Amino acid sequence: MPKNMKKISALTLLLSIALVSSCKDRGTNIPVISGLDRGGPWTTGNHVFSPQLRWQFDNLLELMPMWVYIPQVAADPPLGESRPVPLLILLAPQGGDQFYFANHGLEILLKEMIADGTIQPMLVVCVPSDPAFGGYFYAGGYNFEHTAKVNDSISPTTGNYDNIIGKDLISYLDNITNFRVLDSRQKRGIGGVGNGAYGAFRAALIHDTTFGSITVTDGPLDFDGAPGLGNGLIDLFDDALNEQNLLGANNSLFKTFDSSSLWPLSKMFIGTSFAFSPHDTVLYDRNSNPNAQLWVIDSTEIITDTTTLIPGFTSRGATYRFDYHLPFTSNGLIHPPIWNILWMTEDLENLLDTTTNKLNGVNVWIATSSEANLNYYQQTQSWINTLTNAPYNYPVTVRNYQGVPGNPATGDQYLYDLLREMLIFHSESFGN
Amino acid sequence: MKFICVVLFSLLVLTTGVWAGGFENNNVGLKATALGGAFRALADDWTAAYYNPAAYALIPDNQFGGNAAFNHYRNELIPNYRRISPTDAFETGFFNDRSIYNPHEILSNPSGGLVLRAPLAGETVFGFSIYQPFDYNITWTLFRPLTAYSNGYKFPGDQYQTNLDVVAFQLSAGREFKEEQLYLGLGLELLRADLIFTEITFRDNPMPAPFDDRPYELIPEWTKSDGYGWGFGVRGGLLWKPTERVNVGITAHLPFDINISGDSSNLNFYLPDVADTAALRAAGYTIGTIGFLYASGAQINALADFETKLQLPPSAGIGVAFDVTEKLTVALDAQYMLWSQFEGFNFEYGNFSQISRLVDTSLLVDAADTTYTRDWVTQNTSHPVDWENSGRAMLGAQFQATDLFTLYAGGSIDQSPARNATQFTPNFVDTGDKLGLSGGILFHINEWDFGIASSYTSYPELTIPAIDSDGDGVDDSFPGTYKADTYETVLSFIYRF
Numbered sequence: 001m002p003k004n005m006k007k008i009s010a011l012t013l014l015l016s017i018a019l020v021s022s023c024k025d026r027g028t029n030i031p032v033i034s035g036l037d038r039g040g041p042w043t044t045g046n047h048v049f050s051p052q053l054r055w056q057f058d059n060l061l062e063l064m065p066m067w068v069y070i071p072q073v074a075a076d077p078p079l080g081e082s083r084p085v086p087l088l089i090l091l092a093p094q095g096g097d098q099f100y101f102a103n104h105g106l107e108i109l110l111k112e113m114i115a116d117g118t119i120q121p122m123l124v125v126c127v128p129s130d131p132a133f134g135g136y137f138y139a140g141g142y143n144f145e146h147t148a149k150v151n152d153s154i155s156p157t158t159g160n161y162d163n164i165i166g167k168d169l170i171s172y173l174d175n176i177t178n179f180r181v182l183d184s185r186q187k188r189g190i191g192g193v194g195n196g197a198y199g200a201f202r203a204a205l206i207h208d209t210t211f212g213s214i215t216v217t218d219g220p221l222d223f224d225g226a227p228g229l230g231n232g233l234i235d236l237f238d239d240a241l242n243e244q245n246l247l248g249a250n251n252s253l254f255k256t257f258d259s260s261s262l263w264p265l266s267k268m269f270i271g272t273s274f275a276f277s278p279h280d281t282v283l284y285d286r287n288s289n290p291n292a293q294l295w296v297i298d299s300t301e302i303i304t305d306t307t308t309l310i311p312g313f314t315s316r317g318a319t320y321r322f323d324y325h326l327p328f329t330s331n332g333l334i335h336p337p338i339w340n341i342l343w344m345t346e347d348l349e350n351l352l353d354t355t356t357n358k359l360n361g362v363n364v365w366i367a368t369s370s371e372a373n374l375n376y377y378q379q380t381q382s383w384i385n386t387l388t389n390a391p392y393n394y395p396v397t398v399r400n401y402q403g404v405p406g407n408p409a410t411g412d413q414y415l416y417d418l419l420r421e422m423l424i425f426h427s428e429s430f431g432n
Numbered sequence: 433m434k435f436i437c438v439v440l441f442s443l444l445v446l447t448t449g450v451w452a453g454g455f456e457n458n459n460v461g462l463k464a465t466a467l468g469g470a471f472r473a474l475a476d477d478w479t480a481a482y483y484n485p486a487a488y489a490l491i492p493d494n495q496f497g498g499n500a501a502f503n504h505y506r507n508e509l510i511p512n513y514r515r516i517s518p519t520d521a522f523e524t525g526f527f528n529d530r531s532i533y534n535p536h537e538i539l540s541n542p543s544g545g546l547v548l549r550a551p552l553a554g555e556t557v558f559g560f561s562i563y564q565p566f567d568y569n570i571t572w573t574l575f576r577p578l579t580a581y582s583n584g585y586k587f588p589g590d591q592y593q594t595n596l597d598v599v600a601f602q603l604s605a606g607r608e609f610k611e612e613q614l615y616l617g618l619g620l621e622l623l624r625a626d627l628i629f630t631e632i633t634f635r636d637n638p639m640p641a642p643f644d645d646r647p648y649e650l651i652p653e654w655t656k657s658d659g660y661g662w663g664f665g666v667r668g669g670l671l672w673k674p675t676e677r678v679n680v681g682i683t684a685h686l687p688f689d690i691n692i693s694g695d696s697s698n699l700n701f702y703l704p705d706v707a708d709t710a711a712l713r714a715a716g717y718t719i720g721t722i723g724f725l726y727a728s729g730a731q732i733n734a735l736a737d738f739e740t741k742l743q744l745p746p747s748a749g750i751g752v753a754f755d756v757t758e759k760l761t762v763a764l765d766a767q768y769m770l771w772s773q774f775e776g777f778n779f780e781y782g783n784f785s786q787i788s789r790l791v792d793t794s795l796l797v798d799a800a801d802t803t804y805t806r807d808w809v810t811q812n813t814s815h816p817v818d819w820e821n822s823g824r825a826m827l828g829a830q831f832q833a834t835d836l837f838t839l840y841a842g843g844s845i846d847q848s849p850a851r852n853a854t855q856f857t858p859n860f861v862d863t864g865d866k867l868g869l870s871g872g873i874l875f876h877i878n879e880w881d882f883g884i885a886s887s888y889t890s891y892p893e894l895t896i897p898a899i900d901s902d903g904d905g906v907d908d909s910f911p912g913t914y915k916a917d918t919y920e921t922v923l924s925f926i927y928r929f
Contacts, residue, residue, distance in 0.1 A: 025536040026506075026533045026536065027533065027536070028532060028533050028534070028535055028573060029530065029531055029532055029533055030527065030532065030573050031527055031530065031576075097710075099707070099708055099710070102707060103706070103707050103708040103711070104645070105578075105579070105647070108579045109579075112579060400519055401517070401519055401520045402517040402518045402519045402520060403517050404515045404516065404517045404522065405517075405900070407649055409517075412642075412645070413641070413642075413645045413646055413649075414520075414522065414645075414646050415645075415646070416578075416645070416646045416647050417520075417522050417523070417646060417647075
């Protein structure tokens with residue numbers, strides 16, 4: 001063996017060790033899905049909210065369909081722990097059914113985000129926008145406290161949503177889940193898209209001790225707009241008439257104003273007119289056969305102004321005709337007796353009571369895009385200004401977003417992405 | 433003390449190597465690796481076939497030798513692949529904002545050669561060698577489709593892969609043209625190229641709203657092509673000895689384009705799974721319609737032949753070696769490679785032997801739907817790069833410490849062909865101008881030489897921004913932050929006879 005072979009061997013060994021130490025296996029660091037929440041949708045959540053739905057159009061069974069997600073921990077053993085959880089109610093936009101949010105990925109989002117701890121387990125209830133006339137802005141039952149209106153209505157033809165969302169629905173959920181819903185304002189949230197955004201704020205304002213968090217996207221949140229921000233729904237009057245080629249039509253043609261799936265604006269105004277300015281403002285009904293629960297209408301109280309009255313609609317059984325009053329004339333102009341008194345009193349700005357701080361302590365998140373159609377962006381901006389400025393000065397989390405080139409955010413194209421943020425916001429608002 | 437110096441020197445060189453730009457493999461053999469590639473003017477073993485065939489004329493003995501090179505690509509990518517709007521960035525399913533590493537692999541790259549001083553054609557020295565002038569191998573798993581609408585796809589792991597091997601079977605000859613001053617050499621190459629190439633691309637969802645709403649506005653397409661081709665190349669060299677202590681080497685390599693083809697291209701499309709079947713029916717998309725297919729959550733697979741062209745870059749180099757002392761030699765090389773010749777891969781598909789029955793007329797009622805979908809599925813794919821010509825400088829030194837062993841050290845600065853690239857994808861991670869340091873030791877025992885060399889190449893960190901030059905809403909590049917290091921270890925033997 002040569003004299004310096006030991007040194008050479010040691011040198012070679014050092015070289016080898018240095019090489020090996022630089023090649024440690026780091027893995028790939030690919031994220032692993034740890035699992036999914038094993039809760040799931042309870043798809044048969046239809047319920048009779050009598051008398052709230054007794055005379056609703058096209059709802060012979062008086063049912064309100066729902067899509068309800070029950071997280072694993074709230075399920076009965078052995079799957080779950082029977083643990084009460086917070087509640088989130090989501091309201092679909094015009095044309096959206098109870099599966100609307102699930103069809104935008106809600107179920108999988110819930111399963112993933114609950115499982116990985118991004119959000120806490122929550123019971124989520126999705127309410128459809130009634131399909132009969134484009135929905136009713138989740139309104140109905142009138143604003144009982146408003147003296148300018150004619151009495152109150154026990155069960156309008158839109159359904160008495162004001163008594164359902166934020167009241168009877170929560171009681172019902174308590175019952176069907178065997179009290180798995182936490183009973184505190186902080187643990188209840190509500191959200192909505194489009195018309196559902198209005199519905200969410202409306203419910204939170206009318207039932208001002210019910211919800212602790214609100215998340216919405218752009219919607220009809222300020223009916224008459226604001227200086228520099230357009231005229232809200234007023235700017236859509238012409239568009240609705242143009243859908244039917246009725247702008248400037250004579251009176252007899254105007255009275256043929258019709259609902260059709262081809263005319264979404266017309267449907268929206270018809271549905272909302274049924275909610276805000278129905279011809280029959282109070283229904284006097286009775287149970288003619290208690291054994292059969294056979295209800296009949298004896299009489300109604302009506303709006304006497306006929307300028308924008310559109311006649312010709314009937315409810316179930318065709319036993320009584322229900323008409324409505326549009327807020328605009330055939331020239332697309334405001335009809336003050338309807339618009340100013342009956343519609344604008346339902347505007348969120350007017351529902352917001354300056355003396356009781358109805359949204360005090362409520363966490364509000366609003367997603368808004370300048371690309372939104374139907375003047376929803378401008379209305380949303382105006383509403384944000386109202387909330388954040390004096391005298392309210394409510395803190396509002398505003399999420400500005402826009403679509404990618406070629407795919408603008410005119411409606412709900414990006415709801416999949418926003419849903420994540422909405423769920424996180426509610427989860428954080430629910431607290432520990 | 434001398435021993436300590438040797439140890440420190442060795443560790444120093446191990447912390448730093450060489451790696452060529454693009455997909456060139458510039459390390460053939462132990463000595464060249466250890467010298468940082470500065471071997472054109474030395475080239476005193478069979479690897480002269482690669483560095484300078486003219487040097488064959490100076491090899492005194494017959495010899496055969498072999499190398500086993502072990503490469504370790506240590507790459508990292510932090511994806512930032514989102515759909516960009518004026519105010520937002522929407523997730524696409526890539527593992528954004530997270531360090532992702534390529535799978536840990538030690539890749540082997542063998543080579544070997546024979547040099548014969550046969551009494552043919554006077555003093556001409558011949559040789560035959562097999563080595564890889566071009567080599568690249570990288571695989572990434574970067575993507576999982578966004579989960580929504582109740583689906584979950586199982587994507588393959590080799591989502592982005594480039595496994596390119598170009599093997600040269602080279603017959604070389606070197607001859608003295610002016611006594612002890614000028615030598616010329618020529619190598620004729622038969623090139624065999626093997627390519628496995630996979631990539632994810634996005635296709636526009638042809639469905640109308642709302643069935644193409646986020647996150648299904650883009651349909652992921654995963655393609656994998658596996659094929660090979662044959663080609664030719666010529667390698668020439670000149671070695672000039674202006675003085676006894678100085679060598680000058682000049683080389684050129686001219687590889688010709690290689691047509692690569694295969695019969696097993698996989699084209700897989702992962703269609704949206706729209707849960708709202710009621711809405712689909714309401715829109716007229718019932719079973720058997722194209723609308724139902726594109727919302728079915730199905731996976732369309734197609735199998736086809738493919739052809740693509742591998743454009744190999746010509747190169748030229750020059751090297752100078754100077755014997756500082758009897759034992760110490762330093763060498764300085766420079767190389768220029770025409771990487772602009774390489775424009776990426778365009779895959780042309782044909783002879784589809786299999787397309788999912790989902791597209792078949794038996795499942796799509798309307799023949800026009802079948803035609804449309806077949807056209808949609810069978811489109812060619814393109815993976816362009818916009819590389820530039822690049823240069824490289826190499827410096828090396830060899831020191832014959834004793835009769836028993838020789839030490840080598842070297843370094844290089846390598847300009848990246850992708851230094852200004854706008855079309856940058858994980859298929860080729862060449863993040864910028866590279867620095868390499870290397871070292872090695874070669875033992876001489878009787879007729880045998882054997883040794884070990886190691887090199888390390890440091891890549892700069894590179895951040896690729898999101899660029900959508902054609903405004904189609906899909907990035908031209910793969911945005912993210914790229915990091916890379918490359919290690920290579922070469923084991924070598926030579927037997928002289």
